[in-house]
Amino acid sequence: MNWQRLGEFVGGRWVVGFVVGLAIALLTATGLQAAPPPPDYYPFPLNGRWEYATTNAAQGTTGNLLIKVIGADRDGSQMRYTTEQDLGFGPSNLLYLKGEGWxxxxKFVLARNGMTNETVNDPIKPILKNPPKVGDQWSWTGQQVGAATTNASESFKAAAAEEVTVPAGKFNTIRVEITGEKAGTAFRKVMWYADRVGPVKWQIWDASNALQTTTELKRYEFPKAS
Structure with missing residues (x-):
């Protein structure tokens, strides 16, 4: 028997088998890699926190806004989230419904001195198509029902993809432009949303197109996934 030829044959088969096995392993590993989660421009992680710097151009004042997610429960195929907002005058709550791409x-809830006042959007107001794509447009017309009932309407447009810099850093965002009317008074608002962060900046103008407020993200903190 030609042991040299046998060794070459066996060695050759081993090399080929090793290469084929390695290729299969790589393909299998690649196939098993988890797909990246879908984009989410308005996350609501329970106990997540966002801190914003606010500037009131009309009054010439500055302040801080703290937003926390304090509740989450399922509503059919969607999720209902409760956030707590505090501008330094005591907390208030905003409730959101998220799912099915929106x-x-x-509603807005304000509790003071043992009394609770609610302002409910009727119908529920879609504030963001999620994920937004440049060119998306939608609108809402309804009433804000509370101590008084106010007619309101808003038109939304995902106008552009923009890189914005705020105290928390630099973010790639979708700019959503909003024009609306409340109780016969017009206003304009622009929101900048970042994937997996949420709103990083917004500005509001009054009916005369004078800038009223600017709000920018200073820092945010999401709980670590368990």
């Missing part, structure tokens, strides 16, 4: 604002 983020919607349900």
């Amino acid at each position: 983020v919607k604002e349900i």
